[in-house]
Amino acid sequence: MPEYNYHHIHLVSPDPQKTAEFYENMFNAKRLNATQSEDGRTTSVALSLNGSSILIMLGKEQLYSTSEPSAPGIGVEHFGIITDDLTTAVAELKAKGVQFRNDPWEFRPGVNISFLWAPENVLIELLEIKPRS
Secondary structure, three states, rough: OOOOEEEEEEEEEEEEEHHHHHHHHHHHHEEEEEEEOOOOOOOEEEEOOEEEEEEEEEEEEHOOOOOOOOOOOOOOEEEEEEEEEHHHHHHHHHHHEEEEOOEEEEEEEEEEEEEEEEHEEEEEEEEEEEEOO
């Protein structure tokens, strides 16, 4: 059976910079990086809270100035669970009846991910990070 561990939480905010500052000022989180749009707005911030990742992104409504039915609201968008064997994990979870939003894919080199639905429409990102050669 694959091993599972908590990996990250992903928040959606109308102002990622302001949200990040809250975690930095109140809980001493450390900023890892931030990205900005061409007009200078902060679109995402990655923080470390004593080794736990907090990823904050601008809501699609604020980023694209449109609202789409699948756009995440404000608050917790998903949380991540890391596994050492994504392929086996997905197969075992599907066999247990878990519904996946998508099949696994390579998000970036060495990082494969898939999203699944937990009760109450909670979205979980299941990921495997392969060691760099």
